[in-house]
Amino acid sequence: MAEPVFTVANQLTMLRMALVPAFVLLALAREFRWALVVFVVAGLTDALDGYVARHGNQSTRLGPCSTPWPTSSSPGRPTSSSPGAAW
Secondary structure (H helix, E strand, O other): OOOOOOOOOHHHHHHHHHHHHHHHHHHHHOOHHHHHHHHHHHHHHHHHHHHHHHHHHOOHHHHHHHOOOHOOOOOOOOOOOOOOOOO
């Protein structure tokens, strides 16, 4: 039997993927309060999906593959191409 793909943890990860462009658009539109709300929600989904996956026995092979992208591309997270990322 195939393992489920649309677990709650994976749905939270997909929500975080959708929030990245929303954050960027809000920041570019200078809607900083709404951008902060989106940023906080993205951070909460990051913490919550790992908790749900581990404690709800919802670990799938898709989870580890999909989680690094929205986490590493989340706004405010320094990358090697970010100015000042070397600090």
